[in-house]
Amino acid sequence: MEAFHLLSRGGIKFDKRKYREDVKLFNKSSTSSKNTPSAQKIKNDHLPAELDFFKYTQDAGQKRKPQLDDLGGRKKRRKRDSGPQVEDDEEGNSDAGSIVAVEEQLVTQRHQVKTKGSNVPSHFETFEELRTRYSLPSHISSNLEKYGYSRPTSIQSYAIPILLESRDLAAISPTGTGKTLSYLLPTMIALDSPNSKGKKDYGSGARAVILAPTRELAHQIHNECLKLAEGRKWRITLFSKATASTLADKNVRDKVDIIIGTPLRLVTSLQQGHLDLSNVRHLILDEADRMLDSEFLDQIEEIFATCSRPDVQKAVFSATLPANAEKVAFDVLRDPIRVVVGLKDTPLPSIVQSLTYVADDSSKLPTLLAHLSQPYKPPVLVFTSTQSRASSLAEELVISGVPNVDCLHAGMTKKEREDAIGRMRRGESWITISTEVMARGMDFKGVMEVINYDFPQSVQSYIHRIGRTGRAGREGKAVTYFTNDDAPFLKPIANVLLQSGSPVPEWVVKLPKPSKMKRRQMGRVKRPDTVNKARSIGRNQALKKRDMIAGSKRRKAKEERKVMLETES
DNA sequence: AAAAAAC
Numbered sequence: 001m002e003a004f005h006l007l008s009r010g011g012i013k014f015d016k017r018k019y020r021e022d023v024k025l026f027n028k029s030s031t032s033s034k035n036t037p038s039a040q041k042i043k044n045d046h047l048p049a050e051l052d053f054f055k056y057t058q059d060a061g062q063k064r065k066p067q068l069d070d071l072g073g074r075k076k077r078r079k080r081d082s083g084p085q086v087e088d089d090e091e092g093n094s095d096a097g098s099i100v101a102v103e104e105q106l107v108t109q110r111h112q113v114k115t116k117g118s119n120v121p122s123h124f125e126t127f128e129e130l131r132t133r134y135s136l137p138s139h140i141s142s143n144l145e146k147y148g149y150s151r152p153t154s155i156q157s158y159a160i161p162i163l164l165e166s167r168d169l170a171a172i173s174p175t176g177t178g179k180t181l182s183y184l185l186p187t188m189i190a191l192d193s194p195n196s197k198g199k200k201d202y203g204s205g206a207r208a209v210i211l212a213p214t215r216e217l218a219h220q221i222h223n224e225c226l227k228l229a230e231g232r233k234w235r236i237t238l239f240s241k242a243t244a245s246t247l248a249d250k251n252v253r254d255k256v257d258i259i260i261g262t263p264l265r266l267v268t269s270l271q272q273g274h275l276d277l278s279n280v281r282h283l284i285l286d287e288a289d290r291m292l293d294s295e296f297l298d299q300i301e302e303i304f305a306t307c308s309r310p311d312v313q314k315a316v317f318s319a320t321l322p323a324n325a326e327k328v329a330f331d332v333l334r335d336p337i338r339v340v341v342g343l344k345d346t347p348l349p350s351i352v353q354s355l356t357y358v359a360d361d362s363s364k365l366p367t368l369l370a371h372l373s374q375p376y377k378p379p380v381l382v383f384t385s386t387q388s389r390a391s392s393l394a395e396e397l398v399i400s401g402v403p404n405v406d407c408l409h410a411g412m413t414k415k416e417r418e419d420a421i422g423r424m425r426r427g428e429s430w431i432t433i434s435t436e437v438m439a440r441g442m443d444f445k446g447v448m449e450v451i452n453y454d455f456p457q458s459v460q461s462y463i464h465r466i467g468r469t470g471r472a473g474r475e476g477k478a479v480t481y482f483t484n485d486d487a488p489f490l491k492p493i494a495n496v497l498l499q500s501g502s503p504v505p506e507w508v509v510k511l512p513k514p515s516k517m518k519r520r521q522m523g524r525v526k527r528p529d530t531v532n533k534a535r536s537i538g539r540n541q542a543l544k545k546r547d548m549i550a551g552s553k554r555r556k557a558k559e560e561r562k563v564m565l566e567t568e569s
Numbered sequence: 570a571a572a573a574a575a576c
Contacts, residue, residue, distance in 0.1 A: 241575075262575090296574080410573060436571080436572050
C-alpha cells in the first residue's frame with residue numbers, strides 16, 4: 001500500500017503543460033470560494049448560474065437573459081410549451097386574478113418547484129429579503145457575502161422560510177443545488193446565538209443535530225457550518241470518536257450548539273450515556289433516502305426517539321427520495337411540507353451522460369486506459385462496486401503510467417481517507433477511484449467527469465454518483481460502462497438518460513422491461529432478518545417507555561432497555 | 570451481494 005502511494009504521488013513523470021489550462025482552473029476552484037470562477041459569475045450576471053439549472057432544456061440555444069426584465073416574455077413562452085409546474089396546496093394560493101399571484105407563479109415556474117402541504121410559507125428571492133423578513137444575524141449575513149452566496153438557489157428560497165416558520169420539511173432537489181445551506185442557514189438563524197452559561201432559555205446540551213451517511217460528508221457539512229459561524233463563538237461539533245469522549249464530560253456537552261455526525265457514532269454515544277439529545281430542537285437528515293434505508297433505519301429511529309422535545313423540528317433532504325423512503329419520512333414528520341425542485345429522479349441537464357458498452361469485465365480496463373490516453377479534463381472520479389476493485393484498479397492505473405491516481409474507500413484508515421480527500425480538494429489527484437462512499441453529497445467543485453466503471457446498483461446510486469460533476473451550474477460529463485451481465489439492469493438507467501435529454505443507443509431503448517431490477521430491489525428490502533427486526537422493535541418500545549418517564553427516572557428505564565435487549569439475544 | 574457506519 002505504501003509503495004502504491006509513493007508511486008501514485010510522485011513516481012511518474014508527466015507533461016503538465018499539456019493540461020495547463022485545466023490545472024489552472026482546478027487550482028483556482030480549490031482555493032477560497034471567494035475567488036472561484038463561479039463566485040465571479042454570481043457577481044457579474046444578473047442571474048447566477050446556480051439559479052439557472054434548466055437553461056439547457058428550457059431555453060435551448062438561447063442566451064441567458066436577465067430574469068426580471070424578461071418575465072413577461074417568459075410567461076408567454078412557458079404558458080405555451082408546458083403545463084403548470086405549480087402544484088398548489090389544498091389551502092390554494094392560486095388567486096389567478098391578482099398580478100401578485102401571477103408573478104408568484106412565474107417565479108415558481110422559473111424555478112420548477114412544486115410544493116405540497118398546508119399553509120406553505122412564501123419563498124423569498126434575495127438574501128436581503130430574508131434579512132428584512134426574519135432577523136438574520138449580522139455575522140451570518142456578512143459570511144454569506146464573504147463566501148459568495150449572493151443569491152439563493154431554488155431550494156434555498158423555498159426551504160429556508162419553511163424551516164424558519166418551524167415547519168417540518170421533506171426537500172428534494174438535484175445534486176449540487178445548495179441543499180446544505182438550505183438547512184444550515186435557517187437552523188443557525190433559529191438558534192439565534194451560541195449557548196452560554198445562564199443565557200436565555202436555551203437549556204443545556206445540543207440544540208441541533210445534523211446526520212449524514214458518511215464521515216466525509218459529515219466533515220464537509222461541518223466545514224460549511226463553520227463558514228456560516230465565523231465571527232461568533234458557535235460550538236459546532238463534528239462528532240467523531242475523539243469528540244465523543246470529550247462529550248462524556250457534561251460541562252463540555254452542555255456548551256455544544258450543533259452536532260454533525262454519522263448515525264452509528266451517535267447511537268454508540270447514546271448507549272454509553274455520553275450524549276443527551278433531550279434539548280434538540282432541530283433534527284436534519286441529509287441524504288434522507290440513504291439514511292432511511294434498512295441498514296440505517298434502526299439507528300435513525302433510536303436517535304429520533306431520543307430527541308424527546310415534543311416540538312423538535314424535523315427535516316429531510318435528498319436529491320432522490322423513492323416512494324418507500326418518502327413514506328417512512330412522512331411517518332416521522334409532523335404536518336410536513338414537501339418541496340420538489342426540478343423533475344424527480346432526473347439529473348441536472350448540465351451533466352452530459354453516455355453509456356459505453358464493454359462486453360465483459362476484462363474489457364473494462366483496456367477501455368478505461370484508452371479513454372485516459374486521450375486528452376481529458378481532470379479531476380475524474382471513477383466508481384467501482386467494491387473496495388478491493390477500487391484498490392486494484394487504482395494500482396493497475398498507476399502501473400500503466402496514469403498520473404496522479406488516487407484511491408478512496410471505507411476500508412482505508414481514517415487518516416488515509418482524510419489524506420485522499422485533502423489531495424482531491426487541493427487538486428493533486430487527477431483520477432480518484434472510489435466506492436459508494438463518495439457517491440453522495442461530496443462537493444468537489446472541479447470534478448469534470450464521472451466514470452461508472454462498475455454499473456451502479458440502483459437509479460438512486462446512478463443519480464448521486466454522476467451528481468459529483470456538473471455542480472453549482474457547471475458542466476460535467478458522466479460515462480457509464482455496461483457489460484452483458486449488466487444488460488438486465490440497464491433499462492432504468494437508460495430511462496434516466498432519456499429523461500434528461502442524453503442520447504441512448506436505439507437497441508438499449510428497445511430492451512424489455514426490467515423484471516430483474518425489481519427482483520434485485522425486492523431482495524434489498526427483504527434483507528434485514530427477523531432477528532434484527534425483533535431487536536429494533538424491542539429497542540423502540542423501550543425508548544417509548546423511557547420517554548414517558550420524566551427526568552430522574554430515565555436511568556432506570558435505560559436499565560430496562562438493556563435487560564430487554566439481553567433477554568432477546 | 571456490496572457498501573456504509575462504531576469499536
